[in-house]
Amino acid sequence: MIQRIENVLNGESARDWALLTLRSVVAAVFVFHGAQKLFGAFGGYGLEATAGWMGGLGIPFPLVSATLAGATEFFGGLALAAGILARLVALPMIFTMGVAMVTAHSGFDAAQGGMEYPLTLAAALVSIAIQGPGRLTVSRVVRQKPAGAAGPLAPAS
Numbered sequence: 430m431i432q433r434i435e436n437v438l439n440g441e442s443a444r445d446w447a448l449l450t451l452r453s454v455v456a457a458v459f460v461f462h463g464a465q466k467l468f469g470a471f472g473g474y475g476l477e478a479t480a481g482w483m484g485g486l487g488i489p490f491p492l493v494s495a496t497l498a499g500a501t502e503f504f505g506g507l508a509l510a511a512g513i514l515a516r517l518v519a520l521p522m523i524f525t526m527g528v529a530m531v532t533a534h535s536g537f538d539a540a541q542g543g544m545e546y547p548l549t550l551a552a553a554l555v556s557i558a559i560q561g562p563g564r565l566t567v568s569r570v571v572r573q574k575p576a577g578a579a580g581p582l583a584p585a586s
Contacts, residue, residue, distance in 0.1 A: 441564070448563030449512075455553045456510035459522065463503025466495060486532050501525050509557070512566025519558040526551035 437443060465473020474482070476495055483498075484491035501521045508518045530544040530551070539545035 445563040445565045448557070448560060449565040451553060452509050452512060452515065452557060452562060455550060455557070456506040458550065459502040459506030459509065461506075463499050463501070463506055466499030467503055483532075488528075488532055498525050498528070509562075511568070512562035513568050515562035515566070516558050519554040523551050523554045523558065526554070 461471055462473075464470035466479045467476055469475030469478075473479075476492070476499065479499065480491040480495040483494050488494045502525065505518045505522045509515055509522070526547040529547040534542055534544035534547060536543035537545050
């Protein structure tokens with residue numbers, strides 16, 4: 430019985446489902462926070478207020494920085510959820526979490542404003558950047574054609 434469970438968990442399918450789960454949860458967090466920064470959604474303060482807060486932290490070019498951070502989180506999260514260019518998209522997201530750790534967070538304990546949360550997100554993104562998105566991605570589904578289907582450049586019959 431244990432061997433059977435290990436065989437299932439060690440298979441490619443289990444790896445793909447694990448990566449989809451990780452990508453989906455991390456993506457949801459980033460889309461949520463990016464929407465807060467960019468649009469003021471979900472109780473966020475929007476771009477101008479986020480820029481003001483970043484300026485207060487001493488981050489240079491606060492409006493540009495807020496726009497870049499919000500766009501990285503929002504659009505990066507969408508791409509990550511879909512598995513599109515996941516390794517590439519993870520890199521600016523990791524950088525954004527690095528900036529958050531050194532500017533907006535002090536200490537480790539998240540309950541006291543520490544870097545525990547952005548560090549955890551960065552670690553998850555590093556895992557995705559190394560491992561890749563897995564096979565359960567939108568781009569893979571789009572690339573797969575039913576048997577006998579003509580490609581986009583096939584002559585019309």
